[in-house]
Amino acid sequence: MQPPGASDRCGLTPPEQLSHELALRFASKCYTHLEIAHYKDNFKTLADHQEDVEYWKEDTLCAFLALPEPLKAGPVLYHMCTYLGAFPFPSLAPCILTREAMLKVITIMTGRYKKILKRGDQDKIKLLFRSLAVFDRRHSVASPMDKPNMEDIVKEQLPEDMLKEREVEQGVSSHVAGFAIDEPVNDDEDEDDDDLALAALDSLDAIEVFKHDQRTNRKISHAMIPAENLKKIITLLLLVAGITPLTPLAIYGQRLDGERLKALNTSADAIVAAFDPEPHSRGIRYSNFVKTVTTTLPDLFEPLNALFEHFLFSKNFNLNKYRDALPVIETIEAIPSPIYQSPEDTTFSTIFTDTLLAQMSMSVQISASASSSSSLKNVFASNSRFNQLYSTSSHGTSLSSFSRQVHSWQSSTLVLISGTLPDRNDPIVLGAYLPEPWREKPTAPSSSTDAPSKASCLFQFLPRHCMFLANQYNRTIPFSYFNSKTGIALGCVIPPQQSRTGPPQPPILGPVSVLIDSDLSTCTFQHDGDAGVGAFMTDPGLETAQKNDQESAQPKKAVFDLDTLEVWGISFPLARTGSLSESAGEEDEMIKQRRRLAWEEAEAARRRGVNFGGDKDGARALLEMAGLVGDKAGNRSGGSV
Incomplete structure (x- = not known):
């Protein structure tokens, strides 16, 4: 190894010097002076020292990020950092x-590199895969005995003349093998170019150095991510989903009890299954990793x-001490859960938990606008709130109750269905995000590319995480449909009514669809890519597993007993303070809902008090002619014509 500033035998600037120059460029172009000051203070305060080198150990990183010990994600995250810190030189x-x-x-993890490296997220995915992957047959993070001694790593980065002096004194070599899992394999093939690394070196006019360094790199086709390591990272991501730069990190560890840990592991297992680990090695290949992240878990x-x-936020920096007029900022509390529970609701029971919400946020983007899908945002970034409209556990299994609670909601909804697969005895949880309100008559999707219905999607939480996006070319099949005679349909073909007096024809299952019978007892879920074109598209990973007849693949058509059906209304209050508020000058949708239901109840009570001279049959016939009760009443449930 050569001292900084020296050139190698080929006349190229050494990688260490270029790495240093790239870090300086990141610091000057991607951060403000104040952010760098905060970062330097955080790093220096906790750094260990070896010779003249300041560095962070694994324990330091885990303590700073307050990583909960039960998740066991610290070693995996630290291993990722030791790879990303060498960017753009894998060697x-x-x-x-x-x-x-x-x-x-930090620049790579936060995406700030995009300010000077104009590359897409695809390149970051490749970099993250490399940081998690191993290159030999032992598919796990190295044990402490296999990890290099920190003093040895420090020696690796000291100038060559200092190393030689110490070697003469101690009579030892300074060669460091690195992590045992990173031992190179015998491979003469050239590595594919890493576009993000090329962009970094291109900004430094050092492409040739990168290509020279790549000769020592390993073929990505020989790399695999151990499924157990990926699960540890995913449990951490689920736990901190919705985190903000100012959220106190210790809060997440305080909330981690046995029940939450079990739920995190269940969701993490479902997400790992989406990557289709190889049965024997339990490793995840690069092709599966990229396909799953880009299509199912963006x-x-x-x-x-x-x-x-x-x-980038140091507790030692208190700018308020220079401003006597401003009070000192107190510790910021954790953001309340977007799953709203009314204080007066004493029967609140749900399958929709914070863990399932975190799992949903990794796939589903929702629209905060009622007229356009161009404003799609992450669930947490949208500031949305989920209000329970209907639940079989709270409102019973009556379709009339479903109609009354759901059809009166005039905004987007979330549908959740839980049950148990009969043959495998595995729990299954399905869901649907529907940006448009429910309608009594089937309505085909709008042809407008900005229509909010384009954001509609089905998804599956258990036993495998799947994502079924809306088919952009669908013009005829409604995303949702309700009929008191045939039940609830999502993504099904609705036959035209043959007769005004005859019973309606039952919906026909689409390639990706859900059908719930009229008594809310049985649910049918179909995922069949050979069934033609439907309202929703198949999940690429699940479709591949089904075609390959993998043991982990669920059947193309699953019929199961429905345990719980829930519908949640989505609203967008301006501030999440636990109280109802106004958003963009409009009254909160939940207040409108309560007023609509209260008016309907009052109107129904008023009608019941009308005196028809004791002729109840005649009174009912009169109301039926007016379309207020009976089959022609629709979903008015007591409202006026």
């Missing part, structure tokens, strides 16, 4: 987490952005 990994290396980690690593933003 320098694993690296010591110096101040410059850690700055590069926001999987989103919580890392805000998590690593915490490095």
Whole structure:
């Protein structure tokens, strides 16, 4: 290894010097002076020292981020950082987490590199895969015995003349093998170019150095992510989903009880299953990783952005002490859960938990606008609130009750269905996000590309995480449909009514569809890519598993007993304070809902008090002619014509 500033035999600037220059460029172009000051203070306060090198150990990183010990995610996250800190030179990994290396980690994790490296998220996915992958047959994070001694890593980055002096004194070699899992394999093939690394070196006019360094890199096709390691990271991401740069990190560990840990593990297992680990090695290949992240879990690593933003806020900096007029900012409390429970609701029971909400946020983006899907945002970034409209556990299994509670809601809804697969005895949880209000008559999707219905989607939480996006070319099949005679349909073909007096024809299952019978007891879910074109598209990973007849693949058509059906109304209050508020000058949708239901109840009570001279049959016939009761009443439930 050569001292900084020296050139190698080929006349190229050494990777260490270029890595240093890239860190300086990140610092000057991607951060403000105040952010760098905060970061330097955080790093220096907790850094260990070896010779003249300041660095962070694994324990330091875990303590700063307040990673809960039961998740066991610390070693995996630390291993990711030691790889990303060597960016853009894989041959320098694993690296010591110096101040410059850690700055590069933060820049990549938060996505700030995009300010100077005009590359897409696809390149970051490849980098994250490399940081999680191993290159030999032992598919797990190295044990403490296999990890390099920190002093040895520090020696690796000291100037060559200092190393030679110490070697003469101690009679030992300074060669460091690195992590045992990163031992190179015998491979003569050239590595594919890493576009993000090329962009970094291109900004430094050092493409040739990168290509020279790549000769020592490993073929990505030989790399695999251990499923157990990925699960540990995913449990952490689920726990901190919805985190902000100012959210106190310790709060998440305080809330982690046995019940929450069990729920996190269940959801993490379902997400890992979406990557289709190889049966024998339990490793995840690059092709499966990219396919799953880009199609099924586009926001999987989103919580890392805000998590690593915490490095840019130091508790030692209190700007208010220079401003006597301003009070000192108190510790910020954790953001309340978007799952809203009314204080007067004493029967609140739900399958919709914070863990399932976090799992949903990794796939589903919702629209905060009632007229356009161009404003799609992450569930937490949208400031949405979920209000329970209907639940079989609270409102019974009556379709009339479903109609009354759901059809009066004039905004987007979330549908959740739980049951048990009969053959496998596995729990199954399905869901649907429907941006448009429910309607009594089937309505085909709008042809407008900005229609909010384009954001409609089905998804599956258990036993495998799946995502079924809206078919952009669908013009005829409604996303949702309700009929008191045939039940509830999502993504089904609705036959035209043959007769005004005859019973309606039952819906026909689409390629990806859900059908619930009229007594809310049985649910049918179909995922069959060979069934033609429907309202929703198949999940690529699940479709591949089904075609390959994998044991983990669920059947194309599953009929199961429905345990719970829930419908949640989505509203967008301006501030999440636990109280109802106004958003953009409009009254909160939940207040409108309560007023509509209260008016309907009062109107129904008023009608019941009308005196028809004791002729109840005649009174009912009169109301039927007016369309207020009976089959022609629709969903008015007591409202006026």
